[in-house]
Amino acid sequence: MTTSEVLPSADSTNGSDGAPPDMAAMQAKFASIQQKYTEEASKRFRSDGLAQYVDLQDAKDARIHSLGKDPWVDHAALNAKTPAVKDGGRYKFVILGGGYGGLIAAVKLIEAGLVNGPDDLRIIEAGGGYGGTWYWNRYPGLHCDVESYIYMPLLEETGYVPKQKYATGLELREHAERIATKWDLHDKALFRSEVTDCRWSDEEEVWNVAVTENRGPEEGERKLNIQANYFFVLSGILTIPHVPKVPGLENLGGSMFHTSRWDYGTTGGSQEDQNLTGLEGKRVGIIGTGATAIQVVPKLAKFAKEVYVFQRTPSSVSWRGQKETDLEEWKTKIANKKGWQRERRYNWVTYLNNCAPPEQVNMVGCGWTEAPAYCAIIGSPNFGIIEPTPEKIGEHVGGLLMLDLPRAEKARARIDEIVKDPETAKALKPWYPVWCKRPTFSDEYLQAFNLPHVHLVDTDGKGIDSATSTGLVVQGKEYPLDILVLSTGYRSPAYGGLNPAKRTGINVFGRGGKSFDDKWDAQGASTLHGVISRGFPNLFFGPTAQFGQSPNNTETLDIAAEHMTHFIKKAEEKVGGLAVIDPTVEAEEGWAMEAVKRAANLAALSVCTPGYTTSEGEFNKPNQDPAEMMKSARMGIWSEGILSFMKVLEEYRAGDLVGVDVTPRKSG
The missing domain is CATH 3.50.50.60 (FAD/NAD(P)-binding domain)
Structure with a gap:
């Protein structure tokens, strides 16, 4: 995209009084800065x-490979405990991931009354304890970069008061343990373990899950095969x-x-x-x-x-602007009513979606809320649906x-x-x-x-x-x-075209032995609401493609867990017991087309320097193959903002699982 294609028009740059500014001077300045952006991005593009x-x-090098070993795990302490998962065990819910995503999902299932027996729920986690990214990352200076009052999940439910506006990594890890304690999850997790393979049994209508537990240098690995009625892939995106x-x-x-x-x-x-x-x-x-x-x-x-x-x-x-939590302010202005955390999250994200009403009080008041153009990658209700023409895309990007x-x-x-x-x-x-x-x-x-x-x-x-x-x-x-x-980060979240199985490193085979990778590679992202996919019944995965997004990841995870729980609860009510849940082809393709027709809304990535957001520039490579362009378009998010996405989900949940095949599980 050239500089001239993204220059603003006079209409898009009027001052607050409606009078046009000195357009010649403004366009010259804008063109100079845009050229600088282009030059700096070009320096960083690499063919590899x-x-x-x-x-x-x-x-392959032993030293580099060893840098990934877990320095925190206490093998002796974990080996002394009775394993939470037994070989050949059958469980109603198996969640892959013991970070905030897995914990939130577990809590939603419990609170919905779906977890009743001692073998209803298990969590498989690669680390030696709960916390996910907060288990692994313990570097000095570590804090969350989103306000802890809206980032730390389930504050209202646990009654916990964060010590500071931005919680330390230690406090965030301790909060994961706090959640596990409150909902009695400590004996439900198999730590130091990875799922390598999961296969749907058409005969039994369950997931057969292959697990490898690392019991340390003295005991080595333990291989297990377990079964799950519902399987969740919630192992995070930067892992x-x-x-x-x-x-x-x-x-x-x-x-x-x-x-x-x-x-x-x-x-x-x-x-x-x-x-x-x-x-x-x-x-x-x-x-x-x-x-x-x-x-x-x-x-x-x-x-x-x-x-x-x-x-x-x-x-x-x-x-x-780090500061200690003022307890009086906490009681009177922050946690002062039921539903306060969700309201505060929604208030915050309106600024990033560039849709905050002018009269609205900015509850969080942080640097994030001074970045309305961040809506370029998380969406805004202001976008509508942008025509995929050079002129309209140029106007859109120039405005951003x-x-x-x-x-x-x-x-x-x-x-x-x-x-x-x-x-x-x-x-x-x-x-x-x-x-x-x-x-x-x-x-x-x-x-x-x-x-x-x-x-x-x-x-x-x-x-x-x-x-x-x-x-x-x-x-x-x-x-x-x-x-x-x-300090070189992680594999890109877009690895494998946002395929949740490939990103997590597991082999998934659904109905008739069909590979999840083969489906995703052939047609691109294929989901209903970003969390389930046709041909892989009762498989739920963390939201990336075709879902609403927020830089506050726990907000996204909370919305996803609530929606997954709705699918299961509604389906079980419908059949009177364990259900088999599979979206229809029509519903899945219809949802994919919602992403495709909004793909131009995210065109602003075209001006970016390479990084994890653009898969190190791979998103910006010229691609004239229509089939590949369509697959790229299907990877899009709900680009009208996460609050708009929430309304879509709420309207859907008011109905009766439209676009989903629900049957009772054959083997009871």
Whole structure:
């Protein structure tokens, strides 16, 4: 897409009084900034796309592979307990994932009265405890980047009061355990375990699930085969850590670890005591400048002798405003009525969907609510359905770029105000709109670069050249290191075309032995409401394609769990017991077409720098094959915003499972 295709029209840029501004000056400025965006994105495009990374679990080099091991698990303690799952066991509900998504789903099923017997519910989790991302990630400085009052699930139900506006990683992990305690889930989970294969039995109408439990170096693996009437794939979207394929990285001397497997043995301290005394006198490098590094770098700077921050693409860093929870405010203004958390979530997301009424009180009042153009990737009711013509798409994208411009310029100006060295400040400036890379929030990160021992190593969008036994090489210069922190993120959520089975790494076979991968690869995303798929009855999966989205992931998970529970409860009421639930072909294709006809609404990704949002630029590659273009269009979300999506679901639930085949399970 060229600059001229996204220039705003006079109608789209009128001032608040309705008078047209100086259009010549505005268009010249806008064109200059858009050209800068294009140049910076072009620097970062690579022909290898996602292949520039290797997943830790798939790394052939033993050292890189070992970086993915669980540093937190207590094998002895878990082995001393009676296993929650027995070989050959049959369970009504089996949930893959013990993070917030799996926990929310379990609670919804329990509260709906669907869990009654001792063998009705089991959870399979790869980690050694509950928490999901908050189990694995324990790096120093870790907090949620969404207000804890709307992020932490089930606050109203548990009565818990978060300690701060943005909860620490430790508090978030403890909250997962709190949920498990309140709903008696501690003896329902098989930890350290992965599902490798699940197959639908047409004869018994159950899922046969193959599980591998890792019982540690002394006992090894235990293979189990279990059955589930209803199977849920809720193992998250950012779960498989990866690292860039830097030549020689495996031979780098000193310590090296991924942020999702933080090595406190090297750094000193712990998640509870973040005094990183092991860094004293050390030269520490960190690759990556995303949402994780924003929190880690200030902690490294506090203790290390030298810190080298290796940057490919800078983050957009807004203010945070962390504060302690005021108990009086909590009682009188926040948690002051039934349904307060959902209301607060909806209030917050109206600002990101760019549909907040002008008279509305901004309940959360955070940096997120100053980014209305984020609606470019999560949708807005303002969009309607955009015609897929160059003119209409150009007008749409141009309007979003103009909407984001005040925030973007403010973010860049903030860097100049904080960072003293002009060259460092220049390199830290993000040249892309807010929707291209998850925005970050910190009152410490930019300030760290004013310290004499913190050095920004800007790679001008190219990344690291290579590694030696003593350090990293960028543009021919070697930077000697004692410790390297890999803040390099995870496999893209869009891996496998948003196929939930492929993303999770399990083989799924439905009716007649049909492969889920084969179906998804052949026709693209195929769901009803983003959570079930024809030919794979009683299989429910975490929402990505064809679902409403929010940067507050627990809001999305809550909506999905509520809808899954509705399907099951309504179906069981209809047949008077265990049910077989399968969407019709017509309903599934009809829902896919809702995504297709709104695909142009998400065209703003075309101006983005490569990153996980665009599958490292693979979304932006020219593609003239009509079949592939159709499959890409089917991957879309509900692009009119998550509140609009909620209304669609509520209207559907008022009916009688329209578009779903429901039959009683044959074997009772």
